[in-house]
Amino acid sequence: MLLQSVIITSTWLARTQRPIFSTLCRRFLIFCEFSASISSVKASHIAEDDNEFLPWLEHKAGAEISSALSIGRSSYGRSLYAAKDIKTGDCLLKVPYSVQLATDNLPPEITCLLGDEVGNVAKVALLILHEKKLETNSQWAPYISRLPQPDDLHSTIFWSDEELEMIRPSALYEETLTQKTQIGKDFHAVKLAFDQYPDHFQDLTLQGFAHAYGFVTSRAWGRSRGASMIPFADFLNHDGTSGSYVLSDEGKRHSEVIADRDFAQGDEVLIRYGKFSNATLLLDFGFTVSCNSYDQVRIELNIPQDDALYTQKLELLARHQTRSIKDVNEFTSTWNSFAIKEVRSGSRKGKGIPQSLRAFCRIVTCNSQQELNALEIEAARNDGRLARCPLKDKNREIGAHRFLISEISNLVEEYSECIKLMVSDSPYQCGKSVLRRRLAHDLLTGELRVLKSASAWLENYCSTL
């Protein structure tokens, strides 16, 4: 990822910028949000060597980083626990910028070889590889040695083709391929840059580069100077239900986390990485949460090619095309691609189903040039957007929504089939395969829940119109 964080300036102005999800730029988000919560899991044990990590980092920083937290292990890997009773509003940790790893830590002789085509995530990945190569001579050795093993990375970019087939109906499938392509491009740009310099990254493989890339997307936060790995803070695990923030204070040049509730000594402290769907969590971090309230489904609709008004409809949409809109998960609603979120039952307005999607269906189901003209006239009288109001002809309004129900039903069928296959698939798999099957299952069942909620709302809309 880049984890989301709130950047505070001297005026305490939080900026909210986030590049594209599932394309690498998206990772340079600036709006980061953290939240802390209590897990019922108490600190199991603190690995012997982990005791030395915080003193090492504090010595390096020349400042105290945390007296409130200690390192332990949970089922999520390394984790942070309350070292004492903590009150809401207490500062949990404060990590100075001077001990964070960002692109400006890259040695100048490496930086000067890299062109603009090599993105920030790739540069931080190179920094990690560079430090790794130095082994114990690296001044970051205690941090680098605590990064996960490649086998512990479960982002879909590391899934085999067969594993990826499990998530075929989800937009994450395409997002994963796009991300892999981007990593490949970054890798080749890096290789080209270092071609003449056998001292640097001569033995770099695409696989090694992709792993380093995965470390960055799953453990770096967006800051004004780009992606930053924040040692110690990156031992915090995610809980989407909590709601306090990690602040990156540009003035004081540190990142901090404030407790949003009380913790008893020994409680596991979890933060919210962002309001991320399972698709985002899986691509960026390699995990999912069950019943994720931020889940969403991207659906793409097209005007049937055999539609007698195909060209007229396309032209009409093009004339009224609005700028694409990105949401928090970086899903973009373009002219024919829309993100649906879970619609609460009983919701009157169908919040979760974009108005632009319903408008698209009203246009697609028009049967004559006159009907299209009427929509254009209405748009000119209002704010210029097409088909935002319910059609006056009730039957046509129902027809438009029935078209959408039918598209969603096809998806529901596709998802259900895939889930059924997944459940009945080879019972002999173990370890990594079982874990990835569960991740795929969480993803698809979450997206299926969203689709079904939208379908139920639309059915109700049609029957009560």
Ligand SMILES: C[S@@+](CC[C@H](N)C(=O)[O-])C[C@H]1O[C@@H](n2cnc3c(N)ncnc32)[C@H](O)[C@@H]1O
């Ligand atoms: C920023 S690191 C957190 C520290 C990490 N557990 C470690 O061992 O260093 C993010 C990674 O922790 C794990 N993680 C965090 N929250 C999780 C959760 N709610 N469920 C499962 N894994 C989680 C995932 O492997 C994720 O890529």
